[in-house]
Amino acid sequence: MDNKLKINLLNLGFITIKLLVTFLLISLIILLLGGSPSEVMESIIYGAFGKPQKIVKTLLIWAPIALASLALLITFSAGLWNIGIEGQIIAGSIGATIIARSALGESIASPYIQIFIGLIFGGLWGLLCGFLRVKFNVHEIFGGLGLDFVASGLIVYLIIGPWKRAGIASTSGTDIFPDASWLPTLGKYNFQIIPLVLVIGSFLIIFILIKYTNLGLRLRATGINPSSTSRYKINSSLYFYYAFAIAGALAGIAGVVQAAGFHHKLVPAISGGYGFLSILIVLASSRNPIITMILSFFFASMIAGGSQLQLRLDLHSSMISIILSSIVLIWLVMRSSYLNNMFNKITSRLNLEK
Amino acid sequence: MEIKFKNITKSFGNILANKDINFTISSGKIHALLGENGAGKSTLVKILSGHYRADDGEIIVGEKKLELGSTKDSIKNGIGILAQDPLDFSNLNVLESFIVGSKNSNPFINIKGIKKNILEQFKKYKINVNPDDQIRDLSVGERQQVELIRLLFNGTKIIILDEPTNGFSLEQKQLVFEVLKSLNEVGFIIILVSHKLDEVLDLCQEATILKRGEIVSTVQLPCPSDQIIDLMFDSKSSVKVNNKKESLKNSNLGSILINFSKNPKSIQYYDQNINFPCGKTTGVIGLQGSGADQFIRDCFSGKIDITIKNENSDNFIPEKYFYYTPSDRLEKGLFNELKIYEHVAISRFSNSQIIDWKKVENKSIQLIDDFNIKGEKSTLASELSGGNQQKLMLALIPEEIGLLLMEQPTRGLDVQSASFIWRKIKTRSNSDYGSIFSTTDIEEVWAYSDYIMCFSGNSITHFSDKSKISKNEIPYLISGVNSNG
Incomplete structure (x- = not known):
């Protein structure tokens, strides 16, 4: 058997072992939380894929997570920790709400204008973080976190202030958007095609950007070592801006999907925590675009299915967050463990035999 | 033990x-x-x-x-x-x-x-x-x-x-x-x-x-x-440093004028401007820690003005034709987690937005061969030895005419690699605007320079045509008046 094949098989074997270990540990955690692993998993799968309308809902949850993950692929490529992604999602949803509440909100073009404006708002919110980093040397983690707080404050202010419902000011959200401002649906299961098109389109753009363009390569180079960029005539500040603008725009679109596609109004928790979740996804998938997409779908299914836990098993639905974060943790630990060293040792020995 | x-x-x-x-x-x-x-x-x-x-x-x-x-x-x-x-x-x-x-x-x-x-x-x-x-x-x-x-x-x-x-x-x-x-x-x-x-x-x-x-x-x-x-070494090759006489091909490009009027505070430069003909090499020698390396960096970053002067005009060299190689190869010169061919794409194929990887890979194979780099096209920069990193940095310099600014180009290299690198530099320097390099090695500056600049501490103690200085003076010029202490 040729060595390359052997290495690939070994690689597959190791991944299988890791998946198995993850699976076992998750089962253990479920047991500790007082559930039955098989029942929990069965109802998650049912909750996510059991009926056509459940699949539709899973896809709708997937869209913002996938978009946010794609956004983070870009910032991580440039070596940036875009903690500000939550704020960028919120900015996008605020942009969408402005359109939905304006005269344009009654127009049939409203969803598309919302997407455009959300993209701009998210992009600008991202650029703000880049601006703080480049001009004032504020690390993007602190800048981003600060801007997240500003955005959450702003959204609450808008909901209980200028955009409060007639007669009541409540944090439960604004008035429902006019029908024309909802993302359009197809068929009797209310399938929304636009979020899916946005995800696939963004994925293709990001994939090509990272793999085949000079921009993507330069973003990566800047991320690896900003001190080396000047001899290649790369303006590293410019690339930081690019990364934040692209990521912010994608996150802004995710915010539009959340507002116009899912909630049909602006709520304080509009981001759903998907921004932070996406950070975990991208970390766990080692910044590989395809794995990121698969993993984000997996996580979306878990979230969609998790809502069943309470109904069917009387388990609190927060269990799903515990499971999700445990998966990421276990996976990250295994990625940097002795298992890997062992694997590297074996493959390098095979390499030597060539 | x-x-x-x-x-x-x-x-x-x-x-x-x-x-x-x-x-x-x-x-x-x-x-x-x-x-x-x-x-x-x-x-x-x-x-x-x-x-x-x-x-x-x-x-x-x-x-x-x-x-x-x-x-x-x-x-x-x-x-x-x-x-x-x-x-x-x-x-x-x-x-x-x-x-x-x-x-x-x-x-x-x-x-x-x-x-x-x-x-x-x-x-x-x-x-x-x-x-x-x-x-x-x-x-x-x-x-x-x-x-x-x-x-x-x-x-x-x-x-x-x-x-x-x-x-x-x-x-x-x-x-x-x-x-x-x-x-x-x-x-x-x-x-x-x-x-x-x-x-x-x-x-x-x-x-x-x-x-x-x-x-x-x-x-x-x-x-x-x-x-x-x-x-x-594999084959017996001339390990002696080549002291080959430069052909005095007079370049009609004019001369390089180094203007100290901006005078960065960190270095005490000459109060007069200096110039040397295009196509020539200036070696900047100083002890380790002297201003020689900083001088190269200042030239690159524009803290010192460099212009081309011919009979009728002064021309700034566009920034993109300043080719710089730092002495910290991995820290400032290369991207440790990028592969050789990705470096080639960044430096040699920067004009097209979409990268034609096939072309990049062919170019990489050619450069690896040409510069005798011990690695493959998908080798990471961090996996290369110091000498091969230096060769890679040189290989990445575009072929277009430019001004080479090199900080200790042969630092840590064995004689054979060093003379290989100098052969590569010399093949292009005749047709370039010029080249300026820093070194701590008197033999090197003597062997490869047409003009010699000496640094003692942070000040320039000498600049002239090589014929106007003797090799024995250099040690005094770089250490003699050590004003810094």
Whole structure:
């Protein structure tokens, strides 16, 4: 058997072992939380894929997570920790709400204008973080976190202030958007095609950007070592801006999907925590675009299915967050463990035999 | 005490850096590891120091088996490395770096005492560094000097010197060698990794020669240098530095004018402007830590104006035609986690937004071949040896006419790689606007420059055509009036 094949098989074997270990540990955690692993998993799968309308809902949850993950692929490529992604999602949803509440909100073009404006708002919110980093040397983690707080404050202010419902000011959200401002649906299961098109389109753009363009390569180079960029005539500040603008725009679109596609109004928790979740996804998938997409779908299914836990098993639905974060943790630990060293040792020995 | 290497094997991707290394080093004899760039010397000592984990084999220090890949265990066994690129904490100051590495477990640190101790040591070895200086502000050479003292301070018993002396001035080198010899006599194990034969012959009693990752032979010193060169290199080639006369092809481009009117504060430059004809090479020589490297960086960053002057006009050279190679190859010159072909794409194919990877790969293969880089197109920059990193940096420079600005282009390279690199520089420099390089090596500046600039400390002490200066004057010009102290 040729060595390359052997290495690939070994690689597959190791991944299988890791998946198995993850699976076992998750089962253990479920047991500790007082559930039955098989029942929990069965109802998650049912909750996510059991009926056509459940699949539709899973896809709708997937869209913002996938978009946010794609956004983070870009910032991580440039070596940036875009903690500000939550704020960028919120900015996008605020942009969408402005359109939905304006005269344009009654127009049939409203969803598309919302997407455009959300993209701009998210992009600008991202650029703000880049601006703080480049001009004032504020690390993007602190800048981003600060801007997240500003955005959450702003959204609450808008909901209980200028955009409060007639007669009541409540944090439960604004008035429902006019029908024309909802993302359009197809068929009797209310399938929304636009979020899916946005995800696939963004994925293709990001994939090509990272793999085949000079921009993507330069973003990566800047991320690896900003001190080396000047001899290649790369303006590293410019690339930081690019990364934040692209990521912010994608996150802004995710915010539009959340507002116009899912909630049909602006709520304080509009981001759903998907921004932070996406950070975990991208970390766990080692910044590989395809794995990121698969993993984000997996996580979306878990979230969609998790809502069943309470109904069917009387388990609190927060269990799903515990499971999700445990998966990421276990996976990250295994990625940097002795298992890997062992694997590297074996493959390098095979390499030597060539 | 003895260190036994048994079947040590290490590869990086497809590159086999060490293969079945078996030999013994014992105290009482200063041991040299010799070999051309990429022969696997640095890898081997980094395995000993725990920075790399060997794929196979074991190392026995005294009676104990060393835990491979653990710097902690290596330090516990008294192993300290003085690396080619110093392994220190660039964000600390000198004093802090001494405290961080100290084995003293007492939580209350006698900072004053340590500082006094450090100052004494620095004075003893004539090191001009203030314990309060930030490490990142020191030159590579100063960092190496500080590192060596730090190792001694921390009770290192096995000292590995990985091409260190590039960072030392002649006087310091002699002092350090005296110290090393006396340490050797009291039982320290000292391993010198080098390709400088004179240095090895001066210091060592035993040498192990590596070629392409394998041991060729261990020889007792002294022995004729020809014999060692035969063992180190494949084919006998002229190891003598080529002192080839430049063809005086008068370039009609005009001349390079260096204008000091902006005069950065850090360096005392000439109060007059200087110029040399296009197509010529100016060598900037200074001791380690002098302003020579800074001068190159200032030229690149535009702190010093450089224009092309011909009969009718002064022209700025567009920024994109300044080609710069730094002396910190991995820190400022390359992207450690990018592959060779990705570097090629960034530097040679920057005009097109969509990258044609096929074209890039073909170009990469051609450049690797052309510049004799020991690596493959998908080798990471960090997997290349220092010499090959330098070759890669040169290979990445576009073919278009430009001004070459090179900080110590042959730092840490063996004679053969160095002369290869100079051949490559010289083939293009006649048709370029010009080239300016810094060095600490008098032989080098003498061999390859048309114009010579001398730095003493931070001031320029001389600039002229090579014919107007004699080689014997240079040592005085770079050290004589050491105004900085």
